[in-house]
Amino acid sequence: MLGMMQDWPLLCHKILDYxxxxxxxxxxxxxxxxxxxxxxxxxxxxxxAKKASQALEADGFGLGDRIATLGWNSARHMEAWYGAMGIGxxxxxxxxxxxxxxxxxxxxxxxxxGLFVDLSFLPIVEAIADNVPSLRKIIVLTDADHxxxxxxxxxxxxxxxxxxxxxxxxxxxxxxNTACGMCYTSGTTGDPKGVLYSHRSNVLHALIxxxxxxxxxxxxxxxxxxxxxxxxxxxxxxxxxPMVGAKIVNPGPLMDGASIYELLxxxxxxxxxxxxxxxxxxxxxxxxxxKKLPHLNRVVIGGSACPxxxxxxxxxxxxxxxxHAWGMTEMSPLGxxxxxxxxxxxxxxxxLLDMQEKQGYAPFGVEMQxxxxxxVELPWDGKTFGKLKVRGPGVAKAYYGGAGxxxxxxxxxxxxxxxxxxxxxxxxxxxxxxxxxxxxxGEWISTIDLENLAVGHPDIQEAAVIGIVHSxxxxxxxxxxxxxxxxxxxxxxxxxxxxxxxxxxxxxxxVAFVEEIPHTATGKIQKTELRKQFAxxxxxxG
Ligand code: AMP
Numbered sequence: 285m286l287g288m289m290q291d292w293p294l295l296c297h298k299i300l301d302y303x304x305x306x307x308x309x310x311x312x313x314x315x316x317x318x319x320x321x322x323x324x325x326x327x328x329x330x331x332x333a334k335k336a337s338q339a340l341e342a343d344g345f346g347l348g349d350r351i352a353t354l355g356w357n358s359a360r361h362m363e364a365w366y367g368a369m370g371i372g373x374x375x376x377x378x379x380x381x382x383x384x385x386x387x388x389x390x391x392x393x394x395x396x397x398g399l400f401v402d403l404s405f406l407p408i409v410e411a412i413a414d415n416v417p418s419l420r421k422i423i424v425l426t427d428a429d430h431x432x433x434x435x436x437x438x439x440x441x442x443x444x445x446x447x448x449x450x451x452x453x454x455x456x457x458x459x460x461n462t463a464c465g466m467c468y469t470s471g472t473t474g475d476p477k478g479v480l481y482s483h484r485s486n487v488l489h490a491l492i493x494x495x496x497x498x499x500x501x502x503x504x505x506x507x508x509x510x511x512x513x514x515x516x517x518x519x520x521x522x523x524x525x526p527m528v529g530a531k532i533v534n535p536g537p538l539m540d541g542a543s544i545y546e547l548l549x550x551x552x553x554x555x556x557x558x559x560x561x562x563x564x565x566x567x568x569x570x571x572x573x574x575k576k577l578p579h580l581n582r583v584v585i586g587g588s589a590c591p592x593x594x595x596x597x598x599x600x601x602x603x604x605x606x607x608h609a610w611g612m613t614e615m616s617p618l619g620x621x622x623x624x625x626x627x628x629x630x631x632x633x634x635x636l637l638d639m640q641e642k643q644g645y646a647p648f649g650v651e652m653q654x655x656x657x658x659x660v661e662l663p664w665d666g667k668t669f670g671k672l673k674v675r676g677p678g679v680a681k682a683y684y685g686g687a688g689x690x691x692x693x694x695x696x697x698x699x700x701x702x703x704x705x706x707x708x709x710x711x712x713x714x715x716x717x718x719x720x721x722x723x724x725x726g727e728w729i730s731t732i733d734l735e736n737l738a739v740g741h742p743d744i745q746e747a748a749v750i751g752i753v754h755s756x757x758x759x760x761x762x763x764x765x766x767x768x769x770x771x772x773x774x775x776x777x778x779x780x781x782x783x784x785x786x787x788x789x790x791x792x793x794x795v796a797f798v799e800e801i802p803h804t805a806t807g808k809i810q811k812t813e814l815r816k817q818f819a820x821x822x823x824x825x826g
Contacts, residue, residue: 293460294487297333297370299527301455304330307503307529313551314358315536315543317403318430324359326526329366334453335446336367340398342449343421347372347458350466351398352391354378354405357513357534360425360442362522364400365513369464369483370455373398376466377514380405381805388412390468390476391419393685400425400442404537406432413437460484466684467516469613470806478684479613481517489616489678490523492649497623499555499584499607503529506551506579510535510544510558515587515806516617519557519609541569552579557609559587559807560594564746567597577602584609584621586643588808589714589732591739595640610643610714612700616678619700620644620652620712627709641736645710650676653697654706666707669715669728673697703728720811722751722759729761729790731811734782738763741781743771748801748809749792750818754826762821763792764814766801793823 303310308327316322324332345351351368353375355361365375376394378387387408391399395418401409402425413419424431427443464483468476494501501507507530509521517523525532533551535544539558544566547553563585570577583598586609595606611617622644624631631639646652654662654670662670675696682692691699703716715721715730722729731749738747745766751759767773775795782791796818802810 293457293483295369295455295458295460295483296464296486296523297366297455299487299490299523300326300330300333300366303526303529307526310503310529310531312359312362312532312534313547314360314534315538315547316358317356317537318426322359326529329359329363329526331451332446333363333366333370334451334455335449336363337370337455338449338451338453339445340367340371340373343398345371345373345398345421347456348463349373349398350376350394350396351400352376352378352394352396353400353513354380354387354408355400355402355425355513356404356536357509357518358402358425358536359534361400361402361513361534363446364423364425364442365465365522368398370453372456372458372462374463374466374480377517379468379470379512379514379805380408384408384411386476388415390478391416393476394466394468394478397421399423402426402537403430403432406435406437410435410437460487465517467514467613470804470808475687477687479680480684481616485616485678486517486520486523488649489520489618490527492647492678493520493524493618494528495647497625498618498621498647499524500582500623501525501528501530501555504554505530506533506554507531508533508535508544508547508551508553508556510539510556510562511587515559516611516613519584519586519611519617521557539565541565541567545569545575548577548580549575554579554581555584556580557584557586560585560590561588561803561807563594563598567594570602577604580604582607586610587806589643589736590640591736592637592641593740595637606640608640608643610712614680614698614700615650615674615676618647618678619650619674620646622711625709639711642707642711642713643704645712646674649678650674652706652712654704659693664706664708664710666711666713667705669703669705669730671718672700672702672704672712672714674700703730717811720750722749722761724751724754724757724759724761724789726758727789731761733786734761734763734790734792735809737782737785738765738778741773741778743767743773744778745769746801746809748811748814750811750814752793752818752821752823754793754823756826760823760826761790761792762818762823763795764801764818765795765797766799767797793825796821
């Protein structure tokens with residue numbers, strides 16, 4: 285017997301319809317590539333996204349066509365997404381921080397037919413367009429006045445392109461499982477893999493993420509997604525913010541401490557989200573200038589482990605609550621959030637910080653398990669660690685084109701590639717990527733725990749730990765550090781700071797100081813690169 289309720293497909297453009305109807309006057313503020321701060325509203329974005337849909341249709345785009353975007357977070361970028369989705373097309377975010385050849389590889393794999401591009405990224409497109417034969421339309425996210433005077437490419441400016449249409453357009457109707465978005469994983473090893481979101485998965489993910497114990501979003505929020513739309517959908521904010529009518533403040537191309545601070549302050553941002561490297565820049569800026577964050581309530585930190593010292597600085601020095609979150613492109617991306625359940629509501633001081641080092645617990649819609657190598661489920665005791673696996677309506681069931689089949693099993697579990705433990709209350713803590721874990725004398729050492737500890741030293745800016753071959757123990761940890769400007773601590777001073785805070789046999793055998801630690805295009809420490817750099821390194825005793 286079937287239920288007798290209405291069939292109301294979960295389509296992404298319904299989110300924008302809702303935002304325009306109920307929160308039409310709520311603002312979206314964007315720092316533009318051209319310089320000025322641009323202001324628009326949900327009503328405007330709705331009307332202009334419909335024009336973009338019309339323009340795409342007029343250019344022959346339709347159901348299933350992949351339409352790439354190479355842009356900073358902006359209102360126009362949002363319109364491009366919704367315009368593409370409104371005709372049943374698939375927005376495909378490209379990460380401009382990748383090498384041009386990697387971008388071309390990804391575009392060819394996805395067979396992108398169209399491209400929306402910010403002015404800043406035209407040199408990339410000029411370098412690769414000839415090598416992407418499927419590409420037949422390039423729309424520059426600017427107006428006629430800012431178009432380059434000459435280019436070897438045939439391009440139109442976005443404003444003139446949508447300006448030819450009246451916005452009198454009915455979104456196309458189709459099944460909620462229709463593909464609507466695409467994002468390739470950063471792929472530290474092997475080729476990037478494509479994740480293909482559906483309307484249903486994006487809408488459900490947005491519903492999940494606005495919940496009070498997740499991002500806790502509502503119409504009174506002023507949210508600044510510093511995390512780019514090309515990094516796992518800006519963690520869903522382009523869908524979750526309009527779903528509740530939150531004001532969005534887009535930082536555009538400038539993510540240095542001063543520029544981020546300027547918008548946090550002038551727009552009275554209440555909530556923001558980004559990877560730890562961005563917050564390092566903001567915290568240094570605040571430290572240098574003595575400025576405070578009177579409007580900001582909370583900051584969501586994920587993408588890499590949030591160091592304890594960072595949580596401490598935000599909470600204790602600036603009164604901003606940190607929500608440590610974990611997720612993956614393959615999970616739309618939210619997987620867990622470090623908000624406190626009633627059992628932990630009284631925690632404070634060091635014990636609260638201990639709990640916040642964990643990546644939190646899974647919201648409704650994300651199921652988790654940890655298993656050993658033989659696929660036997662491990663207990664949630666807060667110490668036994670194993671492979672972290674997830675499933676849910678916002679989790680990929682395969683990669684586009686069929687790569688990585690070994691990561692998906694018959695019961696629908698997706699092997700995240702992360703190693704974690706989960707405590708009795710469901711709080712998960714990532715100890716490593718499985719490829720980064722150090723195996724010493726048959727036991728595992730968590731590099732993330734050591735890194736977090738090291739950056740707690742007042743002179744350390746950033747730290748990375750890798751395994752170095754050892755004749756007796758197979759592998760032993762090497763701590764690689766960047767010191768804060770003007771600081772010159774001795775290796776022994778850092779080791780002394782760490783001693784007693786981790787098991788003795790976890791202690792790094794040595795410390796190496798470097799000028800720079802390489803990062804991936806999504807801000808993660810690039811351990812493959814570090815392992816190459818230190819391939820010939822050996823400890824004195826082994
Ligand atoms: P991406 O798809 O680029 O967001 O990368 C996902 C991966 O980033 C995860 O599988 C983790 O290895 C890592 N990651 C994300 N959030 C965290 C976090 N809070 N702590 C540690 N690692 C994280």
